[in-house]
Amino acid sequence: xxxxxxxxxxxxxxxxxxxxxxxxxxxxxxxxxxxxxxxxxxxxxxxxxxxxxxxxxxxxxxxxxxxxxxxxxxxxxxxxxxxxxxxxxxxxxxxxxxxxxxxxxxxxxxxxxxxxxxxxxxxxxxxxxxxxxxxxxxxxxxxxxxxxxxxxxxxxxxxxxxxxxxxxxxxxxxxxxxxxxxxxxxxxxxxxxxxxxxxxxxxxxxxxxxxxxxxxxxxxxxxxxxxxxxxxxxxxxxxxxxxxxxxxxxxxxxxxxxxxxxxxxxxxxxxxxxxxxxxxxxxxxxxxxxxxxxxxxxxxxxxxxxxxxxxxxxxxxxxxxxxxxxxxxxxxx
Amino acid sequence: xxxxxxxxxxxxxxxxxxxxxxxxxxxxxxxxxxxxxxxxxxxxxxxxxxxxxxxxxxxxxxxxxxxxxxxxxxxxxxxxxxxxxxxxxxxxxxxxxxxxxxxxxxxxxxxxxxxxxxxxxxxxxxxxxxxxxxxxxxxxxxxxxxxxxxxxxxxxxxxxxxxxxxxxxxxxxxxxxxxxxxxxxxxxxxxxxxxxxxxxxxxxxxxxxxxxxxxxxxxxxxxxxxxxxxxxxxxxxxxxxxxxxxxxxxxxxxxxxxxxxxxxxxxxxxxxxxxxxxxxxxxxxxxxxxxxxxxxxxxxxxxxxxxxxxxxxxxxxxxxxxxxxxxxxxxxx
DNA sequence: TTGAAAGCGATACCAC
DNA sequence: GTGGTATCGCTTTCAA
Numbered sequence: 001x002x003x004x005x006x007x008x009x010x011x012x013x014x015x016x017x018x019x020x021x022x023x024x025x026x027x028x029x030x031x032x033x034x035x036x037x038x039x040x041x042x043x044x045x046x047x048x049x050x051x052x053x054x055x056x057x058x059x060x061x062x063x064x065x066x067x068x069x070x071x072x073x074x075x076x077x078x079x080x081x082x083x084x085x086x087x088x089x090x091x092x093x094x095x096x097x098x099x100x101x102x103x104x105x106x107x108x109x110x111x112x113x114x115x116x117x118x119x120x121x122x123x124x125x126x127x128x129x130x131x132x133x134x135x136x137x138x139x140x141x142x143x144x145x146x147x148x149x150x151x152x153x154x155x156x157x158x159x160x161x162x163x164x165x166x167x168x169x170x171x172x173x174x175x176x177x178x179x180x181x182x183x184x185x186x187x188x189x190x191x192x193x194x195x196x197x198x199x200x201x202x203x204x205x206x207x208x209x210x211x212x213x214x215x216x217x218x219x220x221x222x223x224x225x226x227x228x229x230x231x232x233x234x235x236x237x238x239x240x241x242x243x244x245x246x247x248x249x250x251x252x253x254x255x256x257x258x259x260x261x262x263x264x265x266x267x268x269x270x271x272x273x274x275x276x277x278x279x280x281x282x283x284x285x286x287x288x289x290x291x292x293x294x295x296x297x298x299x300x301x302x303x304x305x306x307x308x309x310x311x312x313x314x315x316x317x318x319x320x321x322x323x324x325x326x327x328x329x330x331x332x333x
Numbered sequence: 334x335x336x337x338x339x340x341x342x343x344x345x346x347x348x349x350x351x352x353x354x355x356x357x358x359x360x361x362x363x364x365x366x367x368x369x370x371x372x373x374x375x376x377x378x379x380x381x382x383x384x385x386x387x388x389x390x391x392x393x394x395x396x397x398x399x400x401x402x403x404x405x406x407x408x409x410x411x412x413x414x415x416x417x418x419x420x421x422x423x424x425x426x427x428x429x430x431x432x433x434x435x436x437x438x439x440x441x442x443x444x445x446x447x448x449x450x451x452x453x454x455x456x457x458x459x460x461x462x463x464x465x466x467x468x469x470x471x472x473x474x475x476x477x478x479x480x481x482x483x484x485x486x487x488x489x490x491x492x493x494x495x496x497x498x499x500x501x502x503x504x505x506x507x508x509x510x511x512x513x514x515x516x517x518x519x520x521x522x523x524x525x526x527x528x529x530x531x532x533x534x535x536x537x538x539x540x541x542x543x544x545x546x547x548x549x550x551x552x553x554x555x556x557x558x559x560x561x562x563x564x565x566x567x568x569x570x571x572x573x574x575x576x577x578x579x580x581x582x583x584x585x586x587x588x589x590x591x592x593x594x595x596x597x598x599x600x601x602x603x604x605x606x607x608x609x610x611x612x613x614x615x616x617x618x619x620x621x622x623x624x625x626x627x628x629x630x631x632x633x634x635x636x637x638x639x640x641x642x643x644x645x646x647x648x649x650x651x652x653x654x655x656x657x658x659x660x661x662x663x664x665x666x
Numbered sequence: 667t668t669g670a671a672a673g674c675g676a677t678a679c680c681a682c
Numbered sequence: 683g684t685g686g687t688a689t690c691g692c693t694t695t696c697a698a
Contacts, residue, residue: 004453006675017685022677030683049453053395054675056386057690064435078418078632079615085411091438100451102397103436105424118433120337120382122691227619256619282412286560286589299411339691350669355693363667387691390674455675 005046014042025050056122064100065126065309068115070138077105081281082298086130086152089302097310099125112137119145126309128152133195148312152305156197162312164304164321166296168198168278171325172205175248175276175294178327180213184246184274188219190233190258192250199224202250202278219244223254230254234261245273246333252277252284252293259287259332274333289331296325338379347375358383389455397433398459398642401448403471410438414614415631419463419485422635430643432458445470452478459642461485466528481645485638489530495645497637497654499629501531501611504658505538508581508609508627511660513546517579517607521552523566523591525583532557535583535611552577556587563587567594578606579666585610585617585626592620592665607666622664629658 011021016035023031024039025048031039042048056062067090069077077083094101102124104115115138119127126148129138133156142149143160151163179187189206192199203220210217219241221233230249234257237244247262249255255277259269267273269289277284277293284291304321311318344354349368356364357372358381364372375381389395400423402410410416427434435457437448448471452460459481462471466489475482476493484496512520522539525532536553543550552574554566563582567590570577580595582588588610592602600606602622610617610626617624637654644651 004455004675007677008675018676019678019685019687020683023684026677032683035683047453049450051390051455051675053386053389053455054690055677057384057390057675057692058677060690062386067436078421079414081412081414081417084414084417087436088411088438091436095439095447098447100456101436101438103400103420103424103434105421106428114428114431117382120380122337122384122386123433337691340693341691351692352669352671352694353667356668359693365667368667384691387674388693390676390691391693393674 004051005048007048007050010039010042010046010048013046014038060122062123062125063098064102064124065094065128065306065313066102066104066115066118066124067128067130068104068138068142069130070104070106070136082279083130085298086302086305089299089304090128090306091302092299093303093306093310097306099310112141116141116145119147125313126150128305128309148309150305150309150312152301154197156195156200160320162308162318162320164301164308164323165197166298166301167322167325168201168296169205169208171278171294171296171327172202172248172250173209174205174325174327175278176206176209177213178292178329179246179248179274179276179333180209180215182274182333185215186219186241186244187215187217187246187248188221188237188241188244190221190223190230190237190247190249190254192254193224194222199250206248223250225251225253227253227257230257231261234258238262238265246275247273248276248278250278252279252281252291255291255293255332256283256287259289259291270331270333276327276333280328284328284330287332292330292333293328294325295328297323337384338381340381340383343372343375343379343381346379347371393455395456395458396431397435397457398427398461398639398646399435399437399448399451399457400461400463401437401471401475402463403437403439403469415612416463418631419635419638422632422637423461423639424635425632426636426639426643430639432643445474449474449478452480458646459483461638461642481642483638483642483645485634487530489528489533493653495641495651495653497634497641497656498530499631499634499656500658501534501629502538502541504611504627504629504660505535505581505583506542507538507658507660508611509539509542510546511625511662512579512581512607512609512666513542513548515607515666518548519552519574519577520548520579520581521554521570521574521577523554523556523563523570523580523582523587525587526557527555532583539581556583558584558586560586560590563590564594567591571595571598579608580606581609581611583611585612585614585624588624588626588665589616589620592622592624603664603666609660609666613661617661617663620665625663625666626661627658628661630656 011018021039128150130152151160154165191203207217221236223229223233277291280293280295284293344351354372461483463485484493487498524536540550554569556562556566610624613626613628617626641651
């Protein structure tokens with residue numbers, strides 16, 4: 001019936017003042033060992049847990065950060081393990097810092113307004129934003145709000161104050177260099193959506209490497225990460241460039257489809273055509289043949305986003321981070 | 334420099350008392366249209382947003398519920414789209430109710446303690462718990478705490494006060510009945526983990542249907558949802574029952590591997606051996622041949638969990654829910 | 667219908 | 683090192 005005990009009750013039980021009890025709970029200085037011990041015992045006996053609402057009211061801190069995932073319909077979220085993986089990384093970093101995670105999904109008009117209210121309703125100490133198309137309204141909202149924020153995945157054409165991203169361009173470059181090194185000469189690509197930085201960056205990497213090698217970079221078909229778009233793109237490539245000897249797909253999901261289309265066209269992978277993907281999702285190990293692909297440290301991405309945000313909320317200054325990618329060679333190239 | 338405006342400032346600007354302003358914001362009764370309108374305008378001009386911490390302190394409500402995902406290592410979370418899908422459903426229901434979602438991942442000892450503190454630190458109005466092994470310590474913790482809670486997926490051997498689950502047993506039964514109906518007589522199963530209710534329920538459904546049909550239900554190999562376990566199980570089944578003509582795998586991920594093992598053993602699917610999975614994940618459409626599988630309404634699961642919790646927090650009484658599953662026939666059976 | 671004032675549970679400042 | 687007290691921003695009771 002007591003409900004939750006208050007600090008006042010703790011203080012009374014320990015025979016000290018509320019001020020002293022508070023100091024102990026927040027392990028501040030200026031408390032005698034004796035008093036501290038008494039308070040600690042009282043806390044333990046009463047199972048006292050501070051009321052966070054009351055605490056926030058005075059400290060202006062909430063021990064909570066938000067993760068907003070937007071710029072795509074919920075279907076994408078549900079299907080791409082990418083998000084879960086990022087969240088695991090975030091969770092790990094926040095657990096270390098003892099912070100809570102508030103999740104905000106979607107990006108409808110309604111949602112933007114909700115997030116705006118959330119940000120100004122004194123609930124969170126910072127915000128992480130994930131995977132947005134360049135024109136995501138949340139991006140502007142978050143950067144404008146005077147609350148620490150970190151963007152996961154650079155938006156297209158914008159340089160946010162604080163962001164973490166994988167080295168998409170470098171990863172693509174590595175992939176192509178590997179193909180070139182293995183003697184491939186007629187290399188094509190299925191790009192990602194070119195209204196997102198990931199799409200553009202991987203495409204740029206493709207061109208970088210081919211230009212550097214003095215090979216043509218004109219065998220291009222555009223996809224949008226969806227299997228359907230990949231099927232169309234691969235078919236088109238085969239149609240226009242029947243002699244191509246390698247394909248770099250900007251995502252494993254698309255590479256996997258490319259594999260199928262190639263097989264159906266009677267080509268052997270990797271003998272006739274080499275295929276390289278991007279992401280190194282679990283899927284990559286289970287295609288036939290297993291996919292050579294560019295690993296991107298998704299979990300680290302989340303981890304570093306959260307760590308960066310934590311640093312920001314402490315008033316530390318940080319700079320954006322590009323995480324390295326790595327080519328994982330399996331059987332498809 | 335003003336920071337956030339307070340209700341006091343709103344009141345002053347509107348030329349009314351704090352009490353009246355508050356009534357308007359919470360659209361309570363006993364406010365004249367004239368006063369209401371003035372306050373509303375002031376709110377708008379000042380971009381006033383109530384301070385949730387202050388509000389919680391007095392109302393004892395937080396407009397926030399928690400989702401705890403536990404009973405498995407983070408790897409599982411990252412790989413199973415199941416969780417994302419549930420979260421999408423939850424997100425939809427919470428958006429309707431205008432509630433926030435606090436996410437708690439993992440289930441280490443440290444975590445249990447964190448959750449315990451969270452529950453008693455006045456931050457959330459209710460908790461949802463997802464996918465636990467029967468002995469998950471969080472389960473006991475949540476049921477004991479006097480805070481509304483909903484369990485997603487019944488824990489093994491326990492009947493929680495409030496839970497939502499898919500009809501795993503019925504779904505498995507349907508799958509087997511379909512196989513029987515198509516003339517399959519030597520039907521085997523690769524089970525899920527038998528320390529989880531899903532595993533047991535699907536296995537029970539398998540036996541139900543075979544018993545009802547007067548067919549033997551002894552062709553059983555145990556898996557744990559992982560591809561590796563499925564490969565071992567399928568190999569073992571083939572070894573012990575080389576003449577089997579159908580396999581029911583308790584998850585698509587395992588069915589997909591079974592397909593591969595069967596193909597490598599020289600059997601044709603579905604001609605020689607029919608294969609049915611469970612879940613209807615996107616994966617199911619892309620296997621060769623496309624997988625016949627039992628659809629479970631994962632998003633609805635999340636949606637109903639959240640709705641149930643919302644009802645509970647309002648003091649309404651609710652009863653647990655079993656959501657129907659449905660056989661989706663493709664090419665593998 | 668409205669205004670004034672009493673708390674909600676904590677922190678933090680200021681004397682002692 | 684410790685205790686008393688103002689204060690955070692809001693809701694809600696009580697009188698008017």
